[in-house]
Amino acid sequence: MLGFSADEWTAIFLSLRVATVATLVALPFAIFAAYALARWRFPGKILLDSVLHLPLVMPPVVTGYLLLLTFGKQGAVGKLLYNLLGISFSFRWTGAALACGIMGFPLMLRAIRLSFDTIDRRLEIAAGTLGANPGWRFLLVTLPLALPGIVAGAILCFARALGEFGATITFVSNIPGETQTIPSAIYTYIQMPGGEAQALRLTCVSIAIAMVALVVSEILNRRIHRHIAVFE
C-alpha cells in the first residue's frame, strides 16, 4: 500500500497510537498542574514548576534512563505497578507512550498555563455571584475560555511525542511492532545498508504528519477564537 512495507506501516501506526495515548493521558494532568501553577499558592511551587519542566532541558537520554530506573521491571514504581495492577512498561508500547507523554508534558503545560493566566479573573467572580460553585466555575467559565491554549498544548505534545527518540529508545529500546516508532525506525534504516530509501520515505511521513498537526491546530484555533471571541 502506497509503496510502504509492512514494517513501515507498523512503525507509522505505532507512532500515531503512542503519540495519541501519550497526549490524551497527559492532558488531564497538564490541565490540573497548569491550573495549580497559575492559580494556587503553595509551598514548593517553584520546585514543582522546575521539576515539571525538566524534560524540556534535560538530555532525553537522561529522562529515558530515569524512567528505566523508576518504571522498569526492577524500578520502585514499575515493580509496584506490575505487582498491584499487572501494568508493565518495560519494552512495551505503553512504556513508549509514557516516555513520550513525559517529554511532551512541559510543552503542553506551558501553553495551558499561559491561557489560564490570560483569563479575566473577574469573569470567575461573576460566575460565583451567580451561584456557581468553584467546580462549576471551572467547567463553565475557566475551561472553555482556556480551550485555545489547551488545544495548542495538546497538539504541541502530540507533535513532540511523534518525534520522541532519545528517551523512548533508552527506556523501551527499539523493538519492531512494539516500541519501534517512526524515529527509531528511521534510525534503524539509516544504520542498515541499503535502507536509505525507507529512511527517506518515513522522513516524508514524519513531515506530512507534522504539517497536518499544525494545520489542524491552526484551524481549530481559528474556530475556537471565532466561537468565544477572545479579541473582544
Next chain:
Amino acid sequence: MTSMQPAISFRARQRRNDFLLDVAFEGGSGITALFGPSGAGKTTVLNIIAGIQRPDSGRVAVSNHILVDTEADIFLPPHRRHVGFVFQDAQLFPHLTVEQNIKFGRWFSRGEDVSPPLDIVANVLGIEGLLRRRPATLSGGEKQRVGLARALLAAPRILLMDEPLSGLDDARRNEIMGLIERVRDDFKVPILYVTHTREEVRRLATQVIWLKAGRVEAVGLASELPQA
C-alpha cells in the same frame, strides 16, 4: 421577614495595606446609594457583601440571612449568598450567547419558581432582539442591560451595582437609569447602588450612605443630598 427588617445590615472592619475600612449601615427596600469619591471604600463594601473579600471583623445580613459574622465564624462563599452583582463593565461571559449568559444564574438559583420569567425580564430591559448575539457584538449600553438581566434571573435577595453607568454616554446613562427604576419597581428587589455622581443618587435612590476615606461620613435621604 417582618416589614421592619432592613434589606441589608452591614458592619465591617478591614485593613488592607494603608487603607482602613470601618463602615456600618443599614439599607431598606428600594435603592440605597453608596456615595463618595473614588478611594472611599464603596467597592470594598460591595465585595464584602458579595463574598469576594473577607472582612477582618464584622457582620453582614441580607434580609434575615447572615452572610458574614466573624464572631460566630460564619462566612458564606459567594455562590451561596444569592447576592446579585452588576459590574462596572458588565463582565459578560464572552464564550456564551446573550441568552446563555442571562440563563447562567438561573441554573444555580434557588429554583425556577423564584426567578422572574426570562421573557418578562428581557422585555423590561429591551434585550429580546439580542438573545442570540455574542457579548463581543454588543454596545456598552446593551452589555449593561444584559448584565442586569443576568443578575436578576439568578433571583437575588439583593442587587449590588458597582457604578453601572460609568462607561456610558449621557443618552445611554439616561436610558439605563430608567431601566434601573423599572427593575426597582417591577421586581421589588432591594438595590445597593455605588456611584460618585450626585445626579444618579438623587434620581434613583431613596436613602444615601455617604462614604469618605473608609468611613461613613453621613446618612440621609437621597433627595436631600446637596447639589455639590
